[in-house]
Each structure stands twice: as structure tokens, then as C-alpha cells.
Amino acid sequence: MENGTLNHGVDTGSTITIKGILSLLMQNIEEQTSKKRVISLGMGDPSAYSCFHTTHVAQEAVVDALQSDKFNGYAPTVGLPQTRRAIAEYLSRDLPYKLSSDDVFITSGCTQAIDVSLAMLAHPGANILLPRPGFPIYELCAGFRHLEVRYIDLLPDKGWEVDLDAVDVLADQNTVALVVINPGNPCGNVYSFEHLKKIAETAKKNKILIIADEVYGHLAFGKNPFVPMGVFGSEVPVLTLGSLSKRWIVPGWRLGWFVTSDPSGMYREPKTVERIKKYFDILGGPATFIQAAVPRILEQTDEAFFKKTINLLEHASDILCDTIKEIPCITCPLKPEGSMAIMVKLNISLLEDISDDIDFCFKLAKEESVVILPGTAVGLKNWVRITFAVDSSFLEEGLRRTKSFCQRHAKQLLRY
Amino acid sequence: MERWNFGANREVMIAPSGTTVRGVLKKIMENLDKDDPSRPTVPLGHGDPSPFPCFRTTVLAEDAIVDAVRSAKFNSYPPTMLGLLPARRAIADYLSHDLPYTLTPDDVFLTMGCAQAIEVTIRVLACLGANILLPRPCFPSYGAHASSNNLEVRYFDLIPEKGWEVDIESIEALADENTGAMMVIINPGNPCGSVYTHQQLKKIAETARKLGILVVADEVYHHLTFGTNPFVPMGVFGSIVPVLTLGSISKRWLVPGWRLGWLVTSDPNGILQKTKVVDCIINLLNLISHPPTFIQGAVPHILEKTGDDFFSKIIDILREAAHICYDRIMEIPCITCPNKPVGSMFVMVKLNPSLLEDIIDDMDFCLKLAKEDSVIVLPGVALGMKNWLRITFAVEPSALEDGLGRIKAFCQRHAKKH
Numbered sequence: 082m083e084n085g086t087l088n089h090g091v092d093t094g095s096t097i098t099i100k101g102i103l104s105l106l107m108q109n110i111e112e113q114t115s116k117k118r119v120i121s122l123g124m125g126d127p128s129a130y131s132c133f134h135t136t137h138v139a140q141e142a143v144v145d146a147l148q149s150d151k152f153n154g155y156a157p158t159v160g161l162p163q164t165r166r167a168i169a170e171y172l173s174r175d176l177p178y179k180l181s182s183d184d185v186f187i188t189s190g191c192t193q194a195i196d197v198s199l200a201m202l203a204h205p206g207a208n209i210l211l212p213r214p215g216f217p218i219y220e221l222c223a224g225f226r227h228l229e230v231r232y233i234d235l236l237p238d239k240g241w242e243v244d245l246d247a248v249d250v251l252a253d254q255n256t257v258a259l260v261v262i263n264p265g266n267p268c269g270n271v272y273s274f275e276h277l278k279k280i281a282e283t284a285k286k287n288k289i290l291i292i293a294d295e296v297y298g299h300l301a302f303g304k305n306p307f308v309p310m311g312v313f314g315s316e317v318p319v320l321t322l323g324s325l326s327k328r329w330i331v332p333g334w335r336l337g338w339f340v341t342s343d344p345s346g347m348y349r350e351p352k353t354v355e356r357i358k359k360y361f362d363i364l365g366g367p368a369t370f371i372q373a374a375v376p377r378i379l380e381q382t383d384e385a386f387f388k389k390t391i392n393l394l395e396h397a398s399d400i401l402c403d404t405i406k407e408i409p410c411i412t413c414p415l416k417p418e419g420s421m422a423i424m425v426k427l428n429i430s431l432l433e434d435i436s437d438d439i440d441f442c443f444k445l446a447k448e449e450s451v452v453i454l455p456g457t458a459v460g461l462k463n464w465v466r467i468t469f470a471v472d473s474s475f476l477e478e479g480l481r482r483t484k485s486f487c488q489r490h491a492k493q494l495l496r497y
Numbered sequence: 498m499e500r501w502n503f504g505a506n507r508e509v510m511i512a513p514s515g516t517t518v519r520g521v522l523k524k525i526m527e528n529l530d531k532d533d534p535s536r537p538t539v540p541l542g543h544g545d546p547s548p549f550p551c552f553r554t555t556v557l558a559e560d561a562i563v564d565a566v567r568s569a570k571f572n573s574y575p576p577t578m579l580g581l582l583p584a585r586r587a588i589a590d591y592l593s594h595d596l597p598y599t600l601t602p603d604d605v606f607l608t609m610g611c612a613q614a615i616e617v618t619i620r621v622l623a624c625l626g627a628n629i630l631l632p633r634p635c636f637p638s639y640g641a642h643a644s645s646n647n648l649e650v651r652y653f654d655l656i657p658e659k660g661w662e663v664d665i666e667s668i669e670a671l672a673d674e675n676t677g678a679m680m681v682i683i684n685p686g687n688p689c690g691s692v693y694t695h696q697q698l699k700k701i702a703e704t705a706r707k708l709g710i711l712v713v714a715d716e717v718y719h720h721l722t723f724g725t726n727p728f729v730p731m732g733v734f735g736s737i738v739p740v741l742t743l744g745s746i747s748k749r750w751l752v753p754g755w756r757l758g759w760l761v762t763s764d765p766n767g768i769l770q771k772t773k774v775v776d777c778i779i780n781l782l783n784l785i786s787h788p789p790t791f792i793q794g795a796v797p798h799i800l801e802k803t804g805d806d807f808f809s810k811i812i813d814i815l816r817e818a819a820h821i822c823y824d825r826i827m828e829i830p831c832i833t834c835p836n837k838p839v840g841s842m843f844v845m846v847k848l849n850p851s852l853l854e855d856i857i858d859d860m861d862f863c864l865k866l867a868k869e870d871s872v873i874v875l876p877g878v879a880l881g882m883k884n885w886l887r888i889t890f891a892v893e894p895s896a897l898e899d900g901l902g903r904i905k906a907f908c909q910r911h912a913k914k915h
Binding site: 134140225 | 517519520543545547548553554559562563566567569571572573574575577578608609610612613616620624638641642645751752753754755756781783784785786787788789790791792
């Protein structure tokens, strides 16, 4: 038992969340009573924009499930059997083996799946390898579970690939897992089959499992198709995390999953399964009627809806890259290939009186009512994260204002 | 098999060793005789009346959600993880009806059902390094979350002979300067079916204040009372002692599957704010999940527009069911009921195994009852009281009669021959 005060995660100063920083930035705008409309390129939530909306099939599936009156009661804590089965089938379409419904546990969004994975792996003295830049919820959950965090850099010059040499150096016998976010948040990359295979081999060599955060699964529009890490599940056990939130544009519905993609059965050991089930017994799962709608949502959403989203994202990413090219103090190492965000580098030395990425973002918010996320929030100082899952007119105007901000703050060239 | 760094044999930090109601019921239900289709199972073990037609929620609530879904305005993340402002305001107003002061939206945090409110409460206490006092018998989720978070628990007694009153002396005996950051009071009572008086609650509040601990008031069964004692929220005594009020729409609206609950600071002196408990709650809520945005969106309509006729109807059915339950139990020699239930959906009854042949204890009783008569009840050991049973009466009255009849027959069959 821990002794003394357990402060992890409680120190207000250190609990940076993306939403926390974004709301500070927004407050900065309000205080200035700006006449410009606020443009937020900060959140991975396109549902507020008219061009991005979920499919009618999904909405009606939920309405029907509710009105059937059959789903007002508690669901089994691991999830409704039909939901587990439907997700197993959906994910198995892209795997060389079949998942069983016993491999699938229903969570309230991918965020709860993250909490569950870390809770299940934590043990005294354990550590976990997180990508940098990454998604800050992992740090927060690790803090609450007393898991030591070690960072593995993603390499901007190599398409944000995982620094596998660093894994070999940092992993030790107390390392429990490596977290891989693919398609990538915040970087917008989609890993190739070859790179994913190398990651799997490295994890296996170090005897650690992989937490594959695939919340942006299938949102890939570049040269690499989306390949689920579960494809390598027989090499190394994989915990796959995902949800409806991004592909169906319904982050507010809180329907996610925690899946053991582990055909050789490491995670099917009875004691481990028991432990997972017992933990789920004390959690509150997602609303039963939303679970009940999932089979229909997964089976009946047609390709046209998915294609439309991909096209919108691809078009937006083109606009983004083209405009960034015109801004001298910002460089984009990788055109986005997937997900909804991109990391771009600030060249602070080309700017007058801007000290770092946080300063940049606060001044941008104040002067132009544009909100983007300082890279410090995701582990990379002097970079910024821009989300592009917004209406293209929004994006264009936001980038136009950013360009104008950069011009205004550009260092004056010395005249000879 | 290769050795990996993770695995079930490693000593784990998150080792949920506590029981949950669902966990225990699962075990009992495994004992059901699946080859007997002639007799439907009578579920008198859990607190979920929603499968029964007489316990249908109000159409008004369903329509509010349908409208929210179809508006397509609630598919996004809510602006804050603490809950949509209109929902928090509506809950603040709803709860303030029964309080001598007004709650503000800032006092209200939305959770996925009362279950998550319990999780947050325990995890917050664990963060602050405190420990807790729980009643015995108690709803087991408190203990399960406590063990999952390495939080020490001490139990105080509820006195069956005195309407399941809190044994104030046992609380005072448990507390010293290192113990008792909080005590949990479940009112209306689960599992006991009791409803505390204003006087009893005041005494509890004063005791907590004397010991310098806060009160967690689990009021998930708020307003589900049908005896002489009306429901009095612990928040009424919020100026005597800080109160964390837990609740949800699950029981009063019969929709436990919707997962819409709340954690509320009933603390007009702002002590929970000053002692950083509120900060801790907010930090935790920022990283765990929240109720679906469209359900939050429907909350104001549900709370403001549901008519008293719906509530009265449900209370009448529960009252009738409670009577049936009590009367039938009185006819069974090996079971005694110290207090007629006057609230919630449950009654705790005492089993006398010595009057039964080859039944060792409450768990054995429940396992055999499931197998032989397809009736599910919860063994008291799950709640900290061995050789007691918790029986749910929130089922269709005909199913209740059937189930209690089968229990009586089971007891007769197993009665010791003299």
C-alpha cells in the first residue's frame, strides 16, 4: 500500500490537458472583445462543422434502440454481447485471424479504454513507453496509476516514425508496454506495414506489449493504407483501443472499445481475463441503448459516407500544406496522411518578440482570434498542432490570419 | 511460454478483490438450471426494474433524448468535461427544491451514472491519502473501488433492531486522527430499505463534524420512499458538515442503462473548495469519460417536465410490492425481516440456516435456490453481512408473488425434520 500523500495527478500545475490549454486560449480571446469570429483549429472534433456530420444510419439506429424500450436497463459490464460480436467482426475484416467477442470490451469512448489499459498493466515499479509528441491523456492516466513514464521520440525527419533504438535503450524488465498511435495524433502520419512490423519485432524483443491507439483508424488518405497493429498480434500481444468517435464523427456518444488482439492467447490466460472482467465490473459502461445501436451502425454505414469524410480531410490537408508553404516561419515536415491534425515547426528566431510556442499561440489568439495548440501541450516545444477537420472556409480564413500574424511579427531584415 | 513483463502473475496495483453485486449475481446465475424452460427465472437480486412493463420510464424522457439525437447538435464533445451547463443548472435547481439553500451549476458534476460518481469519490479520496468509513451492510462498489485504489476501509454498523439506524458509537470508536476522511451514508437505504429521519441525519452530520470528516450521501434512490418518513437529503445539513451528494436519474426514472448521474458538492461554506477536494474532482473528471452529450442535452427537459403523476405511479407500485414482499416473508419460518422496507427497492432479511437441512450459509442458500427454483436473490455476504439476504421487490407484482412462493417452497423442502 502506498504511504504518505498520493499526489500524482492532483497537482493542478501539472495537469495539462488539451482542453485545458485550449480553454485558456479561448478566454484570452473573450477578454479582448474581438470583432472577428473565433476560429479554432485546436480540437480533433469536427462535429461542430456543417460539412462534417454523422450518418443518418447512426442517428436512427440510436433512436430505434432507445424507443424499443428494451435497452433502458443495465448492460453486462463487459458490454452487450451483440455489440462485442459486431465490433469483433468489424475489426476482424482487416486482420489475418478472427477476433472473438470475448476479446472485445466496450468502454465509454477511447479515453476510458486508455484508462483501462493502464490500470490493467500498472504494478509497483512499472514503467510505460509513450510517444513524444503524443496525447496527454496517457500521461495523466499514468500519473493516477503510479506508472513511470518514459518517452520515445517520434522522428520528424522520418515521417514521425518511432525511434526504435530508443525503445531498446529505455525498455527494461519493468517496462510493460509501448503506446503507438496510428493514424497519428498529433502528427497526422500513417505508418507503413514495414515500420509497424519493425515496431512489433522491437516490442517482442523487449518483451513488452503494444497498446495500439487506433481511434483514428481508417482515416488515412495518403500513400500508406491503414494497417491495424493487430495484424502482428501473433508476434506480440496487442491491446487495440478504438471508438466510433472519429470515423463516425460522434465523439459525444462515448462508444469505444478495448480489444485484446492476441491470437496466441497471452491475454486469454484465465487469470488475466478474470482481472479485466473484475475491473470492468466496477466501471460504469456506456449507455445500453447506444451499445445496442452499434451492430447496425457498423454493418449498415455505407462506403460513400466514409469516402466523403476522407475527401473532406484530404482536401483540408491540401489547403493546410499549401498555405503553410507561404509562411516563412512555419515548416511542415510531413504532409498529413491521416487523422485530423498535423504538427508544424515554428522558427522562433524569424519572429520578433515571440519567445516560444505558448507565447505564439496566446498572441495569435489575442490578435487574430485563431486558436491552435502549442506543441508543449503534446511534448514538443516550439512546434504547434493544427487540426484541419473543419469547414474549408474556416480553415482558409484561419490560416490567412495566421499568415498575416506571422508577417506582422517577422523580424525586420537588416538593411545594408 | 515466453516470459513477458506483464502478466496475471505479477503483483498488481489494480487488483479488484472486492465484490460487486453484478459479480456475485453472475456466479449465482451460472447455477441456474438451463434445462428447465418451463419456469422463467425470477430475478429478485438486482436493482433494475426496467425490464418489467409496469416499470416503464416516461415517454417524455425518451422523447427528450430522441429530439436531442435528431437535432444533431449534441454529437460533439461537451465544451467542458464537467457537463453541459444547462444540464448542470437543471440538476442544481432540481436538488435545490429540497434544500434550504440554492446549489449553483458549479456545484454539479455530471457522471456516467451514480456508479461513476462512486468511482470518482473514491479515487479523489485515494489521491488525498485519506480513508473511509463504510456502513455494514453496504453497497459493495464502495469497497471494490477502495480496494482497487489501495484505500483503507473501516466499517461501522447499521442496527437492524433500530430500523437500520447508524450506530454512532461504532463510528466514534473507529475514528482517530488518522482515520475517517469520509463516511458513506446511503439513504434511502441499499440494501436495507430504510429511510432516515431528519433527526437521525442531523445526528450523523454532527458526528461527522465532530470527527472532522465529510459525508458522502448516496441518494441514488432519492424520493423513492413509501412509508411514513419522507426523503430528507443530507445536503440539508451542508452547513454543519460538507456533503458530497451522489445521485442519478437511474432509479427514479427507471433508466439505469442511460448512465446519467451526478456528484454534487452540498457545501454552502465552501469547505470542499478550500481543502482542494473540488480541484481533485475536476482533475479526475478531465480524464475519465462523461455521459453522452445528447443525454446531457435532454436532462433539463427530463428534470423540469416530468409530472408528479409518473412519480406517484411508481411509488404506488413499489409500496404495493414492498407489502407483498414483507407479508410473504413473514410466512417463511427460516427467514426473518426485522424492518418492513419503507424506501428504495430492497429489503434485508435474516436467514436462519440452523432451521435448514444441508444449507450451510447464505451463499449456499442462493446457489441452491437458483438451481432448484430459478429464483435469484443476493447473499448478504456480498454486502458484508453473512447469513442475510437482500431481496429486490421492484419487479412486476405477479413475478414477485411467484418468486416468493418458490422461496417458501424451497425453504419447506429444505426444512430440518424434527
